[in-house]
Amino acid sequence: xxxxxxxxxxxxxxxxxxWRDGPAGKAAVDAQWWRAxxxxxxxxxxxxxxxxxxxxxxxxARVEQARALASVADSAALPAVNAVLGAxxxxxxxxxxxxxxxxxxxxLQASWELDLFGRLRxxxxxxxxxxxxxxxxxxxxxxxxxxxxxxxYVGLLALDAQLEITKGTAASRAEALRLASDQARVxxxxxxQLTQAQNENEAVLQAIPELELAIRRQENSLRVLVGDLPGxxxxxxxxxxxxxxxxxxxxxxxxxxxxxxxxxxxLLLAASDATLAVRRAEFLPHVxxxxxxxxxxxxxxxxxxxxxxxxxxxxxxxxxxAGRLNAQVDVASAQRDxxxxxYRGVVLAAFSxxxxxxxxxxxxxxxxxxxxxxxxxxxxTLDFARDRYQxxxxxxxxxxxxxxxxxxxELNAVTLRQNQVNNLVALYRALGGGWSAGAQ
Numbered sequence: 114x115x116x117x118x119x120x121x122x123x124x125x126x127x128x129x130x131x132w133r134d135g136p137a138g139k140a141a142v143d144a145q146w147w148r149a150x151x152x153x154x155x156x157x158x159x160x161x162x163x164x165x166x167x168x169x170x171x172x173x174a175r176v177e178q179a180r181a182l183a184s185v186a187d188s189a190a191l192p193a194v195n196a197v198l199g200a201x202x203x204x205x206x207x208x209x210x211x212x213x214x215x216x217x218x219x220x221l222q223a224s225w226e227l228d229l230f231g232r233l234r235x236x237x238x239x240x241x242x243x244x245x246x247x248x249x250x251x252x253x254x255x256x257x258x259x260x261x262x263x264x265x266y267v268g269l270l271a272l273d274a275q276l277e278i279t280k281g282t283a284a285s286r287a288e289a290l291r292l293a294s295d296q297a298r299v300x301x302x303x304x305x306q307l308t309q310a311q312n313e314n315e316a317v318l319q320a321i322p323e324l325e326l327a328i329r330r331q332e333n334s335l336r337v338l339v340g341d342l343p344g345x346x347x348x349x350x351x352x353x354x355x356x357x358x359x360x361x362x363x364x365x366x367x368x369x370x371x372x373x374x375x376x377x378x379x380l381l382l383a384a385s386d387a388t389l390a391v392r393r394a395e396f397l398p399h400v401x402x403x404x405x406x407x408x409x410x411x412x413x414x415x416x417x418x419x420x421x422x423x424x425x426x427x428x429x430x431x432x433x434x435a436g437r438l439n440a441q442v443d444v445a446s447a448q449r450d451x452x453x454x455x456y457r458g459v460v461l462a463a464f465s466x467x468x469x470x471x472x473x474x475x476x477x478x479x480x481x482x483x484x485x486x487x488x489x490x491x492x493x494t495l496d497f498a499r500d501r502y503q504x505x506x507x508x509x510x511x512x513x514x515x516x517x518x519x520x521x522x523e524l525n526a527v528t529l530r531q532n533q534v535n536n537l538v539a540l541y542r543a544l545g546g547g548w549s550a551g552a553q
Contacts, residue, residue: 220407
């Protein structure tokens with residue numbers, strides 16, 4: 114039997130003592146964290162996605178497949194009993210005459226492989242770990258679906274808010290364009306200022322169907338995400354009414370036990386170790402006990418049946434396999450190493466996702482504060498530009514420039530707010546979304 118090769122040292126993980134951007138908040142992570150938005154439509158969409166999303170349903174089917182395979186592996190350690198019925202009819206010479214002989218032989222056959230070296234036990238353990246890994250995978254898909262649905266609905270409300278801002282801007286510019294046209298007609302303003310006003314008005318009008326198209330596509334994508342046909346979606350609350358989720362509490366040392374994908378990686382690594390043990394046990398003898406019991410009926414009912422039975426055993430020990438068994442061990446060792454590196458990759462990605470989301474909490478908040486201040490400044494700038502234009506101290510181009518800047522910063526503020534909400538959803542997802550191994 115070849116020596117057991119240890120797991121690669123490069124696959125080891127050292128958990129950091131603290132987060133780079135300091136501790137997280139104090140809120141607990143509820144398994145139904147999306148309810149904290151207080152939006153019934155969003156809640157209904159997430160729950161519909163958890164019930165009907167096609168990717169999640171496929172993950173559930175993989176769990177059922179793995180459960181059945183685990184049952185198959187468990188059955189290998191138990192005796193197998195088969196019922197056999199044999200019948201024969203023959204005509205053969207017996208001295209000077211021909212004799213017709215008929216026989217019927219029902220019997221039970223049983224076989225049982227003794228698991229002296231633990232090969233079947235390790236095989237069953239590997240299948241059980243694979244089953245648990247598919248459960249963790251299913252929970253990871255569910256967490257991803259819930260987060261994606263929440264973020265998609267937040268994006269839909271953000272598009273609604275941008276469309277509302279754009280329509281309001283278009284209405285104010287239409288009125289300003291009417292005034293500019295009247296003043297250009299009497300020669301108070303130049304044709305250049307008029308064409309600039311017309312251009313700005315058309316740019317805003319162009320943005321309206323563009324946003325409407327984006328809204329339709331977002332609705333359709335969201336409906337498909339929840340496992341439904343494309344169509345419209347209700348809105349009970351405006352984007353401005355969406356609260357920010359509280360920052361949850363999290364410690365680096367507890368992260369590995371809170372994410373289903375990390376648990377899946379651990380289980381797959383353990384399953385690969387069990388499979389490696391199975392391949393090493395293939396070098397050891399296989400001991401099987403077999404038994405038969407039945408009756409033999411000859412030439413119909415005129416004869417009493419004869420009881421027949423047998424009991425035996427066999428030992429199968431590999432002598433020469435042309436390197437096949439060694440190659441199988443090498444394959445299992447390489448697969449174990451792959452699982453170890455995959456687990457390391459999942460853990461590194463988990464810490465990175467949490468760090469990114471925690472960094473985004475404070476930095477997006479700072480960006481949002483500056484965007485609000487900038488919006489207030491540009492609103493005052495627009496008032497000043499209108500006053501100067503009406504007093505004859507400035508051209509209408511200053512008003513157009515102030516309007517354009519204010520419109521853009523209002524759209525950017527919506528995008529920043531969307532990024533804030535999505536970042537907190539990403540943080541809840543990165544922290545496992547309230548998942549625990551016992552909930553499988």
